[in-house]
Amino acid sequence: MTDRRLLACGDVGVLVDAEPDDVLPLHAGLRRSWAAGNAPDGVLDLVPAERSLLVVLDPARTDVARVAAWVRATPSEAVDDAHAAEVTVDVRYDGEDLDAVAAHAGLTAAEVVAAHTASPWRVAFTGFAPGFGYLVGGDPRLAIPRLDTPRVRVPAGAVALAGRYCGIYPRPSPGGWRIIGSTDAVLWDVDRDPPALLRPGLRVRFRAVGR
Amino acid sequence: MSAAGPPVLDVVRAGPATTVQDLGRPGLAHLGVTRSGAADRRALRLANRLVGNPEAAAGLEVTLGGLAVRPSADVEVAVTGAGGPLDVDGRPVGRNAVLHVRAGQVLALGTATAGLRRYLAVRGGVAVPAVLGSRSRDTLAGIGPEALRDGDRLPVGPPPPGPPLVDLAPVPDPLSGEVVLDAVRGPRDDLLPAAVVDRLWAVRWSVDPASDRVGVRLALPHDDVQHGPDPAAQSGAGSVPSEGMVRGAVQVPPSGLPVLFLADHPVTGGYPVVAVLTDASADRAAQLRPGQGVRLRTVRP
Numbered sequence: 180m181t182d183r184r185l186l187a188c189g190d191v192g193v194l195v196d197a198e199p200d201d202v203l204p205l206h207a208g209l210r211r212s213w214a215a216g217n218a219p220d221g222v223l224d225l226v227p228a229e230r231s232l233l234v235v236l237d238p239a240r241t242d243v244a245r246v247a248a249w250v251r252a253t254p255s256e257a258v259d260d261a262h263a264a265e266v267t268v269d270v271r272y273d274g275e276d277l278d279a280v281a282a283h284a285g286l287t288a289a290e291v292v293a294a295h296t297a298s299p300w301r302v303a304f305t306g307f308a309p310g311f312g313y314l315v316g317g318d319p320r321l322a323i324p325r326l327d328t329p330r331v332r333v334p335a336g337a338v339a340l341a342g343r344y345c346g347i348y349p350r351p352s353p354g355g356w357r358i359i360g361s362t363d364a365v366l367w368d369v370d371r372d373p374p375a376l377l378r379p380g381l382r383v384r385f386r387a388v389g390r
Numbered sequence: 391m392s393a394a395g396p397p398v399l400d401v402v403r404a405g406p407a408t409t410v411q412d413l414g415r416p417g418l419a420h421l422g423v424t425r426s427g428a429a430d431r432r433a434l435r436l437a438n439r440l441v442g443n444p445e446a447a448a449g450l451e452v453t454l455g456g457l458a459v460r461p462s463a464d465v466e467v468a469v470t471g472a473g474g475p476l477d478v479d480g481r482p483v484g485r486n487a488v489l490h491v492r493a494g495q496v497l498a499l500g501t502a503t504a505g506l507r508r509y510l511a512v513r514g515g516v517a518v519p520a521v522l523g524s525r526s527r528d529t530l531a532g533i534g535p536e537a538l539r540d541g542d543r544l545p546v547g548p549p550p551p552g553p554p555l556v557d558l559a560p561v562p563d564p565l566s567g568e569v570v571l572d573a574v575r576g577p578r579d580d581l582l583p584a585a586v587v588d589r590l591w592a593v594r595w596s597v598d599p600a601s602d603r604v605g606v607r608l609a610l611p612h613d614d615v616q617h618g619p620d621p622a623a624q625s626g627a628g629s630v631p632s633e634g635m636v637r638g639a640v641q642v643p644p645s646g647l648p649v650l651f652l653a654d655h656p657v658t659g660g661y662p663v664v665a666v667l668t669d670a671s672a673d674r675a676a677q678l679r680p681g682q683g684v685r686l687r688t689v690r691p
Binding site for chain 2: 186187188189190192206226227228229231233239243304306308309311313369374375378379
């Protein structure tokens with residue numbers, strides 16, 4: 180049992196406030212309980228985010244009170260770093276903002292690459308576009324504000340930084356993150372199961388493949 | 391022209407914005423995929439019930455109108471949702487009722503006159519290939535079958551075992567005057583100044599023409615000056631940490647002009663959600679027409 184702050188979203192959702200480091204354990208616990216058949220019938224989606232987790236429900240089959248009771252009764256699940264699934268993403272560190280990121284961090288471009296590849300990142304949550312993951316846990320020296328004016332078009336495969344996050348654009352789109360490199364990894368493919376390369380909790384290790 | 395094989399619907403005229411929709415693809419939001427599905431789910435469910443389909447079968451969502459289809463074999467169909475002209479080979483037929491359309495006849499949906507979105511269900515369902523478990527077109531993410539084009543041929547699935555149970559459903563048309571939508575306050579109404587939140591309930595909003603399946607954008611009607619300063623003069627709050635969004639969320643960006651999220655809403659959003667429409671009112675919001683007046687009424691959860 181926890182004394183989390185729960186907020187109703189009309190008759191269709193329950194929003195659970197959580198500290199950033201608490202979202203993944205909360206999500207893991209609820210997802211395991213859901214998969215085991217212990218969630219109320221009518222739970223439709225779990226949406227982890229930066230500082231919250233949303234449970235979406237079908238009001239024809241359940242209600243906010245029942246879902247809130249389930250959330251309160253379900254223990255979080257410690258995220259086991261040592262045994263977490265990991266994926267390696269090869270990156271050409273040729274991004275047009277690489278030098279700007281280096282200048283902001285007081286590093287050389289080579290040191291930015293070293294910092295970005297030195298330790299694994301983790302998918303905290305997704306959003307923005309199918310297959311886009313917000314990666315956390317990287318070297319804090321790489322934190323940088325997003326561009327004041329977003330680019331009209333960022334190419335698919337762009338590896339970019341914003342705030343404490345790293346992300347990879349799954350397809351061409353507008354975007355305001357600082358691009359440090361590019362990858363050929365396929366982030367999103369509807370004919371693949373699962374379609375998204377990145378899912379919450381996954382560890383991501385970047386590997387430099389030349390500039 | 392008694393074609394062999396499963397029946398198809400030949401798209402004679404697609405109309406400006408006709409898509410295949412079912413009840414969407416829930417369960418993938420953690421991968422960044424929104425549910426999508428019929429914008430007015432109630433109307434699609436009704437159309438399916440009329441022709442004896444499972445409620446979640448895929449049909450056509452016809453925005454505004456302009457669709458004409460010609461079945462290759464005799465079919466049973468039903469059209470629900472917005473009011474407007476409906477005919478078979480030029481002969482007017484009823485909405486919210488089971489219609490028998492013979493092979494080669496043309497079923498035409500004219501421009502909606504009350505409400506915005508019309509739903510066409512065919513017994514057996516529209517059997518285009520599913521993507522990630524659904525035949526819905528997600529217009530924001532670009533997932534699912536493309537919007538209809540003239541000349542498309544839509545396969546019709548095998549008929550369900552049971553016969554249709556009802557011939558006619560007495561349902562009121564969507565309103566053409568001012569619409570009142572019910573919403574529950576929260577979850578983030580405490581992040582905005584009280585004056586901004588109060589204005590949400592006080593103003594007679596106007597539906598902005600830029601509205602789409604992602605959301606209904608609300609604007610101030612030009613004749614509405616008695617409420618004092620334009621809420622566009624800053625809502626007093628910028629972005630907040632990105633968090634999960636629901637259909638029906640009333641999001642207030644810094645402009646102060648609310649957006650009512652519909653079926654293709656983004657999975658997460660970064661502006662405060664001040665209220666959430668009830669599930670029934672979210673269906674009704676999907677029938678709002680550009681320029682139509684709308685008020686929000688707070689209800690208890």
